[in-house]
Amino acid sequence: MKILAIESSCDETAASVVEDGRKVLSDIVASQVEEHKLYGGVVPEIASRRHIESISGVVSEALSEANLGFDGIDAVAVTYAPGLIGALLVGVSYAKGLAMMTEKPLVPVHHIAGHIAANYITHPDLEPPFLCLVVSGGHSHIVEVKSYTEYRVIGRTRDDAAGECFDKVARVLGFPYPGGKYIDEAAKRGRKTAYSFTHPKLSGCEYDFSFSGLKTAVINLVHTASQRGETVSADDLAASFQKTVADILGEKLFAAAKALGSKKLVIAGGVSANSGIREKMKKVADSLGAALYMPELKYCGDNAAMIGAQAYYDFLAGRRADESLNAAATLSLEDISTEFGRQ
Ligand code: KG4
Ligand code: ZN
Secondary structure (H helix, E strand, O other), X not given: OEEXXXXXXXXXXXXXXXXXXXXXXXXXXXXXXXXXXXXXXXXXXXXXXXXXXXXXXXXXXXXXXXXXXXXXXXXXXXXXXXXXXXXXXXXXXXXXXXXXXXXXXXXXXXXXXXXXXXXXXXXXXXXXXXXXXXEOOOOEEEEEEEEOOEEEEEEEEOOOOHHHHHHHHHHHOOOXXXXXXXXXXXXXXXXXXXXXXXXXXXXXXXXXXXXXXXXHHHHHHHHHHXXXXXXXOHHHHHHHHHHHHHHHHHHHHHHHHHHHOOOEEEEEOHHXXXXXHHHHHHXXXXXXXXXXXXXXXXXXXXXXXXXXXXXXXXXXXXXXXXXXXXXXXXXOHHHHOOOXXXX
């Protein structure tokens, strides 16, 4: 079964054709990042306008790279939540029009479910159940993936997402937006032990995260140094900060996996591209005697192939939308199991 998938939840306009949830026939991503860089972050209205301009071309390219016309597609899939509402609406409207015109089924896909499904592409043998750490620009979750379409969120961030924290720290260190990958590069040159930051103590759910304290600590350190006329080594600070984030994520995933007896660990989302975090998760998995699955770097960030992968399993579970499909800026992964006529 070949699914044409569309993703426009943030600042990438993407389309892809995926066969049976695992085989990527085409994968086109038009990034707007150079434009948003000028403003130090995503400007929602600009994002919507660029999606509108790019979407037709991106979809045509995805079809032609897959050597298919609309008649070769069995279903249309689209990210409908969560994300920037104006950005999501562009993809949703386009996909609805396309599904109606071609008389193909329309499959609505949750963006985070898509990030998790990126691993199905990279690892053809991976099947639920497993425990997944999702770390992206907007989300940090520990998710128990019970089946291809059922989730239990067992830990979440109480404030900033991990990617947001990377981007804010990168900004204060003078790196361009989005700064996660620049921190990763700088960290390779720096000393991890140059600075030490405390891990947040949270009451309540022991698998929850908090990154705003760490972000503030780094920002204060840089500002205080500059007021005193001292210089800080961006490389050392990046390395120490990255180590702290990796350790916090590692501790939480370790505790959750141990409690649940999980022997299959998965990571997903833009921040899962981080080399320090990947290294740390490998150690966590080894110490638990668990297998670790990580997406190929090109499927960590936003793309439509991951949406096409998830759409296949959503389709098999009976999820369908009609012309009344709307977008949602926020929607928990746990709330989607019973939507859209899942059987
Ligand atoms: O998943 P994603 O593309 O978009 C969302 O759904 O949010 O994640 C984007 C985030 C940004 O915060 C970006 O800085 C971060 O992923 N990121 C990284 C790396 N590559 C991308 N963070 C740390 N290290 C990286 N190598
Ligand atoms: Zn994303």
